[in-house]
Structure formats: C-alpha cells, structure tokens
Amino acid sequence: MKRNTVKRNVSLALGAVLVFGAVPAYAADAVTVKLNGSQMEFDVNPVIENSRTLVPFRKIFEALDCAVSYTKENGAQVVTANRGNQWITLEIGKNEITVDGETKKLDVAPKIVNGRTLVPLRAISEGLDCTVDWSADTKTVDIQKKQGQYAVTSAHISKNITDDKGNILITVAFEYPVIENKDNNAFITAVNEQYKKDAEAAISEAEAEFKDSAAAVLASEGKNYHPMVFTRSFEVSLNQDNLLSITQLDYANTYGAHPNTLKSSKTFNLAENKALTLSEVLGKNAADTDSYVKEKFDAYVKETVGELLEYYQQNSEKALSAVNFCLTEDALVLYYNPYDILPYAAGSPEVKVPYADTTIKLALSES
Template sequence: MGKLKKITALTLASTMILTGQSVFAETNNNNISVVVDGSELTFDTQPVIENGRVLVPFRKIFEALNCAVSYRSNGASKEVVAVNGEKFITAEIGSNTMTVDGEEIKLDAPARIDNGRTLVPLRAVSESLNADVQWNGEEKKVTINKKAGFYKISSVSNDETVKADDGTNIAYISTVYPVIEGSSDFVKKINSEYKAQAEKFVSSAKTEFVEDAKLLYKEMGSEYNPMEFTLSYEVNTNRDGVISITNFDYENTNGAHPSYSKSSRTFNMTDEKELQLIDVLVGEQEGLEQTVYDAFISYLEKNDPGLDAEAAENLGSKLNDVSWYLTDDSLVMYYNPYEIAPYTLGTPTVEIKPENEPMLNLYLSK
C-alpha cells in the first residue's frame, strides 16, 4: 500500500481553524461560507469562529481537499486522521497541536466537538495541504484554492470502522479516489477503474485481515492497536492535456513494520490513451532499459552500501517493472519496497529533468 509515512499524520482534531494573521470577531458566527475551487461547501454543523480562527466540520473540508479521512476513538482519546498521497495529518480533539508528516504544528484553537460534529481549524488544515486560503471579513467568506489544473478532478471518499463483538474498534479502513470531470467514454473508463480499485481495496482488507484482527484483539486485549488500511492519491501533473496520478496503498497489521506501495498512471487526455514509459522516453526499448538501469544503478551505488553483483543482476531483471509518473517539469521513476532493494531503502526513486535526458519527450516542456 502507498508509500506513506506513518499514519499518525492526519489526525487533525475534527474542525479546521483558519490561522491567518487577521483576527475575526468572536460574534456573529452564523452564515460563514466556505468555497473550495469555486464550489461552496454545505455543512450540517455551521462553521464557527474561536480565538480569531474559523473552525469547520473536519470530514467535509478534508474530503473537499482530496483526503482519505477517518475518525478514531480509543477510550478517552479521539482524533481525526487525513491522508493525501504521502501527506499525513492527525489532530486530537481538544489538543492545541496537530501533526503533519510527524511535525507538530501549534494551533490557536484546538479541534473540538460541536453538536456531535468534530470541528477543525480551517486555515491550518488547508495550508498543511498546500492550499491557498483567503478570508473576506465583509462577506464572512473563506475561499480556498487548491493547485490549479487543466482538468477538474474531484474525489470520492469512504471510511469504515470495524468493531469487535464488544464494540471495540479493531480496524480502520479509509479510501479516496479521483474522479476526472468529463463525459467521454475514455474518462468514464478511467473513473470506473479508480472506483473499482477502491472497492477492491476495501473488500481485500475485510476478507484478508478482519478475522485476524478479531483474533489478535482477543489475545492482546487492551494492548491491541487497531489495524489501519488507507488508499489515497496525489495528482502529480494536470496540464496541457496530460494527467498523471499516483495511488498510495498503506496497511499496518501490527507486524514488524507497516507495508506500503504506490502505483501510477499517466494519461494523454487529448489522444485518449494511457501512456507507457516508452512514450515519454522516446526511442528503442533497448535504449529505454539502459536509461532505467543506469539511473537506478547510480542510485543503489549511492544509497546501498551492501550493493553487490546479485543486486545489480536483480535490477537488470526488473527494468520493465519500473513505475513512473510525470510532474510539471520532470519524469519520476521508482520501485516499491523490496522490488530492487531492502525495506530500509524505502522506495528507490530517480527524478529526470528534460535538460539531463535527451530522450525525454516534450510532454514536459509544452
């Protein structure tokens, strides 16, 4: 499952606080509007202002920002977890800090529960996901803009909490998948495939691990930690008719360490085709394989002191298995953990810029 740092990151206590420098009045909290990429959000619990910060229901805002979301309750501890690609956010209810990729961020207003809904600080949460946030005091309106793209891409989120017979939480399963706007058969096919992948992820987690989770809980009792399963995604590029998306797969089943992997797909929306690496690294197959080999042998020589002839031979047998995606200005190639290197090396990754690789197609320089 996705290369994700430990999912402690996205537990943002359930309400977002707007942490701008401007201070909002504590009165007249009604009718605060929140607009994300031009669409106004509808809340079942209205946003409020506390300590000059706007707080909003966590699920609605995180889902609008393309996150896989889960709410976790363990005794007196309650927290919100949000995952967007490799970005993890966690916020504990009542705490004046949230954690983003392992780094604590101080909040002016903590996440809290209001009318049965968890509220989180809006600006802090949005900016942790690299969104731009603007406050219009006269209109009492928050405008949030994510990174602009050529095509509009929205998300569908789902989360489930699996419980033991006594009601204890034993597993959390959360997914989010992309939905590309459009009515062509090509777009519909892409969207249906991402939906099916998310549904399969949930089904597999339940089929393969829920019974194990129940047995482990019976054996360990209060020492048991709920299993975690998260599928999220990141849009790597969305420009000039090209979309590149990476899915992140994460699972923590209380083994020696969590498991993660990722998978990427790149689409030429104009020509309605899914691109292969040879479409980007133009040339003959032999030249492509040599480019991959040279790039990763150099990576391994630099990062793996134990590199030997066997490891080099293993790489040579997996040149056609390399995964890749496009950013706005580079080609990124990678292997998942264990494919060509020990787990300790994580996800071996090589980035290639057009100026450093004559074979690189002009997809990156339009």
C-alpha cells in the same frame, strides 16, 4: 428573593469558569466557507473561536482530496488525513497540528461540538498548499486549491469491518480520483470506472485477507486493540498539455513490524485517449527501456546506498518490470516500492530525470 437568585446565578457562572476554564465564545453570525468559489455545506455550522474558524473535519478534508480516519489511541482522539505524500495529524483538545512530520502550535484546538469534530480551517487548508482569504465584512472564508488543465476531484469510500459483536476490526478510508468529463468522453469514463472498481476490490481483498487475523489480535489484546487501518489517497503531479499523471498511495497498518505504503502511478495522454507506457515516454523499445532504467538505478544505488549494492544486484534484474513512473512539471520520476530492489529501511528508491535530459522524448500532444 429575586436579588438572591441573581447572585446565585452569578456565583454558579463564576464557579463554572473556575472549574472548566474560560467558556469559548462562538460567533453568533453565520460563517460562509467557499472552495474555489463554490459554497460548502456542513451538517454542523462553522464557528469562530479566538478569531479562528472551525469546521467539521471529514467534510473539509475530503473536499481537499484527502483520505481521512478517526481513531482512539490510549485515550486520545486522533484525526489523520493524507493526500498523496502529504500527512496531517491532529488530536482533539490539543493545540498542535503535525504536517508531514513537522509539529506546529495552533491558536485553537480541534474540539467536539454537537457530536461533530471541528478542526481549524486555515491550518488545515494551508497545510495542504491552499490559499485562504477571510472577508470580515461578509464573514466568508475563501479557499483556493491549485487546479490544472483538467479538474480532478475525489470520491470516497469509508468502511468499518466488524466482528459478530460489533467490534471494529479494520477501518478503511479510501479516496480515488474522478476526472472531470463534461463531454462524456468514453476513455475518461472507463478510467474513472476503473479507479472505482480498483478501490472496491482492494477493500474486499483487505477484508478477506485480514479479518480473521484482526479478530485473533483483538482476542489477544483485548481493550488495548487498535483496529487495523487501510487508507488510499492520490496526488496529481502533472496536469497540463493534455497530460495527466496520477500517483496512488496505499497505506496499511496490520500489526506487522511496521506500516507499509505502496505507490503506483498512471499517466494519461487525454488528447489521444490512452495511458502512456514508460517506453512511449522515453521513445525507446522495451529492451532499451529496461537498460535505461537499470543504468539510472545502478548509479543511484552506488551514489546513495553503496553498502547495499550486493543486495541490489541480487534483485535488480527481476525487479525491472516493477518500476513505476510519473511525470511532474519539470521531470520524469522513476521509482520502486520498498523491498522491490532494496530493503525496507532504504525507503522508496527514486530517480528524477529532468526534461532537459535529451534522452527523454515525451509523448506530448501538439493540440
């Protein structure tokens, strides 16, 4: 009787393998994940499959300063994360990762374990320009993300806006920067508070402006409806010499002709506790700054999209005040958002001016 039971159990196990495929072998020993030396805690333990470590997606993406969303599209479960201009997309059960439009194969697919979506740690981290080391002796993954003079972390706000029946109309996934403030600097405190207030206000505005139209689309589309999506992320382009330049990116998909991404930047001189204007960076007065910007974009349009010169000329004068700028390690970047001076198809016009250009006088602190 006992022998027959053993045979029956073996047969059932073989049948399960034939029907469902090979059962993944998760590591029994605990895996430790460290980010810049600090151990991360997860509500579902990391696991190893095919020599790859998988971790809960939201925790790792948010720790790496990404805004993240989880959607269902035509039966597929899709994870999307972005940090500034960097975008990562994964589909549950599919051995692929798309990083900034380039799709690559994965050794192991994202999967759901104990009600949590797990994603491959190394592929995610390296896709976001981090270095990853593995210690087999201690079963420790050590992730290092680039840091500058000031530690800038991210805070997150996620919200599902629903109708009276609980249907999700709008999904919001916002992240905003938090500048380290060990000395309780009043200026940094004010900057951090303003970023938070701006995020909260943007969410309220999205709900007020789009909830009714989202409900109307739901009524029309029925089961084919996908919630409208709003995300906010940021990137730090300069973090040295007491200068901190942060660009915020707002993405919106509201069932229009196409999704929209708008950028805005702020540059701070933290030695002098102030936000810098473009005039201060250039060392010019307001009128000369406008002339400088117009000269740069006149040349840009003629060289890159000359066929749109007439459109540009009709919009350039009134758009001067809409110019944005940020600083990188080697250049001043001037840019406009789509529609400011050129049609949507022309993207976000951008001019990079190397610091070697003697017309630039950066307001660098001597301290």
